[in-house]
Amino acid sequence: MAAQKSAHAPDKPIPDATRRSQRSRQAIYDAALALVGEVGYPKTTIEGIAARAGVGKQTIYRWWSSKADVLLEAFLDLGDRAAxxxxxxxxxxxxxxxxxxxxxxxxxxxxxxxRDPKFEGPSRALAAEGLVDEQLGRRFVAKLLEPSLQLYVDRLRSAQAAGQVRPDIDPRIGLELFVSPLAQRWLQQTAPISYEYTDTLVDYALHGLAPR
Structure with missing residues (x-):
């Protein structure tokens, strides 16, 4: 009877490994971002991320080789979720x-x-670490900076086609007139960044400093 009852017992649902894996990844992303914001990048460790995420350290090492890789992917995910x-x-x-x-x-x-704490800590940590870790720096540029800069290039080329920007202007240099000063002020914290500041950068970049 016991065997017969077992044979007719309803099947247990099969765990969704993909969903479980994605939940673990998201927990690791959130833990990495939170720790960097709270204790800074140097004090953030794989062990700390694992403990915060509620996963084993080996789980993290199965997917990533370093905390820098974790943070970079977590930051990319944060941007995707914001979009x-x-x-x-x-x-x-x-x-x-x-x-x-x-x-x-x-x-x-x-x-x-x-200025958003969710973004500021991780992005500042990645930018700073990328200066001393050449490999991380290249990945940071390729995965985070380059796609954003290409959007500016495309927009400036569109403006060139519309006759709003001189045809001899190199968009890659032109975008530096407003992107680079903002990045420098933010990284060095020499002065606050604001709407008024970036509006002024655009006006200076498009109209120059000489009298019109």
Whole structure:
């Protein structure tokens, strides 16, 4: 009877390994970002991330080789989730036909992100660590900076096609006129970053310093 009852017992649901794996990854992402924000990058460890995420240390090492790799992927995931929350597949620079307004709008969004504690700690840690860890620095540029810079290149080329920017301008150099000063001020913390500051950068970049 016992065997017969067992034969007719309802099947237990099979655990969804993919879903469980994704939950673990998300917990690790959240733990890495939280720890960097709380104790800083140097004091963040794989052991600390594992304990915070409620997973074994070996789980992290199965997917990543270092805490830098964890943090970089966690930061990319954070950006993807922020874009999804805003209903965007990816971040993009608007093209309304008004180049100055479009650049000011996206740079104001950058100011908001750089001042957001969720983004500030991890992004500052990655930028600083990338200066001393050459391999991490290359990945940081390739995965985080380069895609963002390419959006500016595309928008400036669109403006060139519309006759709003001189055709001889190199967009890769042109974008540095407003992106680089913002990054430098934020990294060095020489002065606060604000909407007024980035609006002024755009005006200076597009109209120059000489009298019109």
């Amino acid at each position: 999804a929350a805003e209903g965007q597949a990816t971040y993009a620079i608007p093209d309304t036909g008004d180049l100055a307004a479009d650049l000011k709008a996206v740079l104001r969004g950058t100011v908001d992100e750089l």
